[in-house]
Amino acid sequence: MTTADATTTRAVVVERRVPHSLDKVWRALTQGPLLESWLMANDFQPVVGHRFTFRMPPMEGWNGVTDCEVLSVAPQRELSYTWNASGEEAATGIRTVVTWTLEAEAGGVLVRMEQSGFRPQDKRNEMGAKYGWERNLGQLEAVVAGMQ
Amino acid sequence: MHSAPDDVFKALADPTRRALLERLLREGELNVRALTEQSGVSQPAVSKHLGVLRQAGLVLERPQGRVVHYRAEPKGFAPLTDWMRFYAVFWEERMDRLENLLKRMDQ
Numbered sequence: 001m002t003t004a005d006a007t008t009t010r011a012v013v014v015e016r017r018v019p020h021s022l023d024k025v026w027r028a029l030t031q032g033p034l035l036e037s038w039l040m041a042n043d044f045q046p047v048v049g050h051r052f053t054f055r056m057p058p059m060e061g062w063n064g065v066t067d068c069e070v071l072s073v074a075p076q077r078e079l080s081y082t083w084n085a086s087g088e089e090a091a092t093g094i095r096t097v098v099t100w101t102l103e104a105e106a107g108g109v110l111v112r113m114e115q116s117g118f119r120p121q122d123k124r125n126e127m128g129a130k131y132g133w134e135r136n137l138g139q140l141e142a143v144v145a146g147m148q
Numbered sequence: 149m150h151s152a153p154d155d156v157f158k159a160l161a162d163p164t165r166r167a168l169l170e171r172l173l174r175e176g177e178l179n180v181r182a183l184t185e186q187s188g189v190s191q192p193a194v195s196k197h198l199g200v201l202r203q204a205g206l207v208l209e210r211p212q213g214r215v216v217h218y219r220a221e222p223k224g225f226a227p228l229t230d231w232m233r234f235y236a237v238f239w240e241e242r243m244d245r246l247e248n249l250l251k252r253m254d255q
Contacts, residue, residue: 028250115235
């Protein structure tokens with residue numbers, strides 16, 4: 001775990017070693033249609049300052065749209081963008097930063113994803129209450145399906 | 149946080165377990181025999197599924213003599229309400245998809 005501000009925020013870090021070239025991994029991270037095929041529908045462009053969205057089907061407690069802005073682009077090395085709640089959820093929702101770091105290694109690349117800026121209050125609304133779940137087990141199925 | 153396998157998501161990934169949980173949420177406390185009726189699986193299988201749900205914190209048990217009663221534990225859903233845990237699972241799954249894409253790409 002990494003912390004941007006140790007007292008208030010936390011980060012999710014996921015790393016993978018992949019037996020592929022830097023060029024190939026960079027393309028998968030930065031070309032819109034490729035990005036969509038493994039991450040989400042998007043209008044991303046690898047240009048600092050570019051504003052875009054990632055879109056998923058809405059689910060209970062989330063409209064499914066993530067507002068983003070490209071913060072840094074260092075080809076085949078590092079890419080970062082904001083990853084924020086959108087619409088009516090923007091004011092109170094998450095405000096995080098996703099940073100991709102690529103490191104060439106023997107036989108491949110170490111891919112590191114860090115999503116930083118989670119605050120203790122970043123809970124999803126309206127979920128977890130017993131009555132909500134009784135009504136929404138169908139949506140639960142959709143959430144779980146999205147995770148697999 | 150390096151995301152360990154998420155017990156709650158795993159527990160909920162199985163349709164039989166979701167059906168058992170749904171009944172407990174709807175009907176309150178039930179024992180294994182009552183849960184086995186309508187479940188379409190054997191009593192040992194139901195017991196095993198209940199064990200997984202209990203391990204994940206989604207179900208509580210109350211022994212009474214030789215009979216054990218089960219009920220849903222709404223607090224067990226808390227991991228799903230926490231965005232950080234949601235994304236820990238989300239990124240692991242998306243990284244799997246990235247790896248699959250890289251295998252399919254040329255060069």
